[in-house]
Amino acid sequence: MAIVNAPETAASTQAARPITAVDWRRTVRMGLLGGLGMVFIAAIGMFEELDGRPMIVPILSLGYLTVFWVPFVAGYLAAKEETLEGLAPPQKGLRDPLAGLVAGLMGGLALWLLTAFMNAFEWRDVFLKLSPTLLELLTFGNDLGFAFLALVLGSGLLGMLGGALAVLPESGRRIVVGAIVTTFVVAILEVIFVDIFEGIGLEAVTDLVYDINGGLAWGSAIVVAILGGTLAAVSAGASERSRTRWTAMEPAPRRTASLAAFVIVALLTIFLPIILGGIVNELLANVGLFLLMGLGLNVVVGYAGLLDLGYVAFFAVGAYTTAVLTSPISPTLLGEDGSVVREEGLLTIDFFGWEGWAVLGAVLLVAAIAGIVVGTPVIRMRGDYLAIVTLGFGEIVRILFLSDWLAPVFGGAQGVRQIPSAGVEALDLVDLTITGVDPRSIFYFVAVFVAIAIxxxxxxxxxxxxxxxxxxxxxxxxxxxxxxxxVRAKLLAFIIGAMLASFGGMVFAVKVGSVFPKSFELLVSIIVLVVVIVGGMGNIAGVIVGALVLIGVLGGPTQPGVLQEFAEFKLLIYGALLVYMMLQRPEGLVPSLSRSRELHHEEMQQDAWLASAIEEDDDEEASI
Amino acid sequence: MSENGQPVLEFRGVNTHYGPVHVLKDVDIEIHAGEIVCLLGGNASGKTTTLKTILGMVTPTSGDIVLDGEIVSGAPTSRIVSAGVSMVPENRRLFKRMTVKENLEIGAYLRDPNDDLDADYERIYELFPRVKERLDQKAGTLSGGEQQMVAVGRALMARPKVLLMDEPSMGLAPVLVQQNFDIIETINEAGTTVFVVEQNAKMALSIADRGYVLMTGRIVLADTAEGLLANPEMRTAYLGEVED
Incomplete structure (x- = not known):
């Protein structure tokens, strides 16, 4: 009897959990976090900087969006309760929007306090971005009292909406989120969409959708939102279904399927650039450039587990080798008095003749030697020591290129200019001739090397x-x-990594047309490392996704990305993303199987004592 | 076992130093084909250094290591392993995130790639049928006993003339220790020469043919297992028995 009753008793204890009470701890925490976030975003100047960029005409600018998404999300998070395994899911109800409202109000209050502070004190000496323009934006051109009402009530309302979102059933929430996300993505990717549609010859569509001064017209915003919501509703569960199908597949059809996917991607890579506009091609070429370096670093860090923070050195070596060999004004070729004496460099980058291959061979050879030179002394070090020493080597290489001592070869701070672009002028695709400076030819040039590296x-x-x-x-x-x-294995990893990076350096030199020491700062090493880590260490697909997401969307250290508006805040976003990934998804966006096992294994075994106790328990049972 | 003929592995007056510290002092050890030989000693007696010296991870300052008639001291580890020595490290130390199969493959890393390894796999599956069942599992998810089998299997994949075992009883529950020594006996009966380095003298001597006792880097006793077990000095110092 007692056994039969047991589940009922458990259920009744769960039912006894209060269903209307707000989880105040969580709400207050979210409110404070939200407030902090809003104040931070306003105080670093993002609000002011991005206010000039319209999103939905005439009601919303990107500046407002960057600040006021915070109370919405904070409200949602305050209302959303963790579902714990073994416990009944929390009841939904009125308390959710209430929690959202409180969190939103707190966030708004924090922002108003910043406003009041700015109104009372002049602190621009310390916080540069607390400008009068920001004050005007925060008060909506009115006085403090109005600002209080607008900020606090506005944030509260947004928080409440966020909380209400948590009440919606899963399917409804999908539609709402789909609509919101689609609208903002379409609005923010204006430049890209215009470029793409122009490339296909459908400018009429983008002219209709976007306002003449930028941003979505409010009418088209509604249409886009409806489309996005519908799409979300239709595609619900699609990715889950395809994943289940994929895992259920037999090895043979799975191979066929991956081959088909590969062919499709390859064809897209070949034909899309012809259709796409110049901007997208340029972006993709940048992605390819960092992908080359990412793949190389992936060999060193992901495969061999050697943390190399001076990786940019090999990139620089490849770029400088190319520059010195191909530029007609390479310092070694100048006359005694510094006059230009030659029309052409030592070699041209012409892959239809032998000279291009000679340059490539020289680049690879020099990179391999550099790999050995840097690798040999550091190879016996492990972990942190290796990272620090390679970091030092990276800086040494850059300073050598910058030095007066080597200026007769590398041009010092002036670098080497007038590197000819790749000799693809002769390339005829269908009836489309691509000239050397066309972003498309650069894209193909990069793509070939990326394919080799992959x-x-x-x-x-x-x-x-x-x-x-x-x-x-x-x-x-x-x-x-x-x-x-x-020792040999590590050295080999260094050499292969160096050679792949030198590919990148060569492509970079040809693409940009000039090399300066300034292009090879530590930041490049860091960004490439972030690409590898965020994408998924040890996994080729991961590195590709990482490069697309980070370099394509945010942009490289000096290269613009899709979100050009955020260029000034790029490193901040990189940092935030890295921290988030380390905490929530350390295996990367596309984890390699073994890598994610590694990380989760460690998680389970963090308490080594406990782990060994369990292990021995098992053994004893097994052997008895 | 046969005391005549050429030993498979031999230490001839080996001395090693870590910087100024003199670790192994004139060590002479002989291991003959088919034997189980154990090296006993407490902490810091030089047991691990002995193994590292065989594997070439430490180079002797004087004296020779002779493997099958060939002097190998000073050679790189990879050469010594391919010449016929492999090790089961202390605490097993499998590559926990790789599958069992991948662990075995690493064991055969130095084998000629044209060699047919199937026979070797079969031999290991025969010795340890449970390994075969777990081939695609991550090594870290196995039970301790199974991990020990994989560790031994990994070492056997190199087809060693001598198998080195570093502290097979270290940090394990008594049941597991017994299981480990059963494994050693099994592979020895299957024809592998084993050199066990161990603190647990009683356990080691129960399966060994002969034993050496190492004390602060010097061999102080060398005898058959029975002889050592009967030695009064051994009984008090290492076998933990109170004199009656």
Missing amino acids: YVSWRLSKSRIGRAWAAMREDETVAEAMGIDT
Whole structure:
């Protein structure tokens, strides 16, 4: 009898949980976090900077969006309760919008306090961005009292809407989120969409959708929102379904399917750029450039587990080798008095003749030597020490290129200019001739090298040396005891990484047409590393996604991305993203199988004592 | 076992130093084909250094390591492993995030890629049928006993002339220790020469043919297992028995 009753008792205890009470701790925490976020975004100047960019005409600018998404999300998070396994899901009800409202009000209050502070004190000496313009934006051109009402009530309302979102059933929430996200994405990607549609010859569509001064016209915003919501409703569960189908597939059809996917991607890569506009091509070429470096660093960090923070050095070596060999005004070619004596460089980058290949060979050779030179002294170091020393080497290489001592070869701070673009002028595609400076030709140039790098990475991961790297990454001492020559394996990782980076350097030199020491700062190493980490270490698909998301959307250290408006705040977003990924998804966007296992394994085994206790328990049971 | 003929592995007056510290002092050890030989000693007696010296991770300052008639001291680890020595490290130390199969593959890393490894896999599956069942599982998810089997299997994949075992009883529950020593006996019966380095003298001597006792880097006793077990000095110092 008692056994039969047991589940009922459990259920009744759960039902006894109060259903109308707001989780005040959570709400207050979200309110404070939201307030902090809003004040931060306003105080770093994002609000003011982006106010000039209309999103939905005439009601919403990007500046307002960057501030006021915060109370909405804070409200949603305040209302959303964690569902714990084994407990009944929390009841939904009126308390959710209430929690959202409180969180929103708190956020708004924080922002108003900033406003009042700015009104009373002049602190621009310390906080540069607390400008009168910002004050005017925050008070809506009125006095403090009006600002109080507008900010606090406005944020409260948004928080309440966010909280209300948590009440909606899953399907409804999908539609609302889909509509909102689609509208903002379409609004913010205006430049890209215009470029794409112009490329296909459908300017009429974008002319209709976007306001003449930028931003979505409010009418089209509504249409886009409806479309987005419908799309979200229709596609509900689609990705889940396809994933289930994929995992249920037999190996043979799965191979066919991946081959088909590969062919489609390859065809798209070949034909899309012809259709797409110049801006998109330029963006994709930048993505390819960082992808080249990312793939190289992935070999070093992802496969072999060597944290190299001076990776930009090899990029620089590739770029400078190309520059010195191909520029007609390369310092070694100038006359005694510095006059230009030659019309052409030593070699041209012409891959239809032998000279281009000679340049490539020289670049690879020099990079391999650089890999050995940098690699040999640091190879016996492990972990943190390796990272610090490689960081130092990266800076040494940059300073050498900058130095007066080597200026007769590398041009010092002036660098080397007039690097000819790749000799693809002769390239005829269908009836479309591509000239050397056309972004499309650069794109193809990059794409070829990316394809080579992907192929090399893929073969390496399946190879004997790939296995040796994996073993070494896990346990260097044991790998050595198994007979793996760890010094050789590490050096090889350095050399291959250096060669892939030098590809990138060559492409960079040809693409930009000039090289300066300033292009090879530490930041490049860091950004490439972030691309690899955010994408998913040790995984080629991960690096591709990482490059697309970070370089394509946010932009590289000096290269613009899709979100050009945020260029000034790029590094801030990079940092925030990195921290978020480390906390929530350390295996990256597209994790390699073994890597995610590694991380989650460690999570489980964090308490080593407990782990070994469990392990021994198991053993005893097994052997008894 | 046969005391005649050439030993498979031999230490000839080996001395090693870590910087100024003199670790191994004139060590002489002989291991013959088919034997189980154990090296006993407490903490910091030089047991681990002995193993590292065999594997070439530490180079002797004088004396020679002779493997199958060939002097190997000073050679790189990879050469020594391919010449026929492999190790089961202390605490197993599998590559936990790789599958069992991948672990075994790493064991065969130095084998000629044209070699047919199937026979070796089969031999390991025969010795440890449970390994075969777990091939695609991550090594870290196995039970301790199964991990030990994989660790031994990984070492056997190198087809060693001598298998080195570093502290097979270290940090394990008594049941597991017994299981480990059963494994050693099994592979020895299957024809592998084993050199066990161990603190647990009683356990090691229960399966060994001969034993050496190492004390602060010097071999102080060398005898058959029975001889050592009967030695009064051993009984008090290492076997933990109170004199009656």
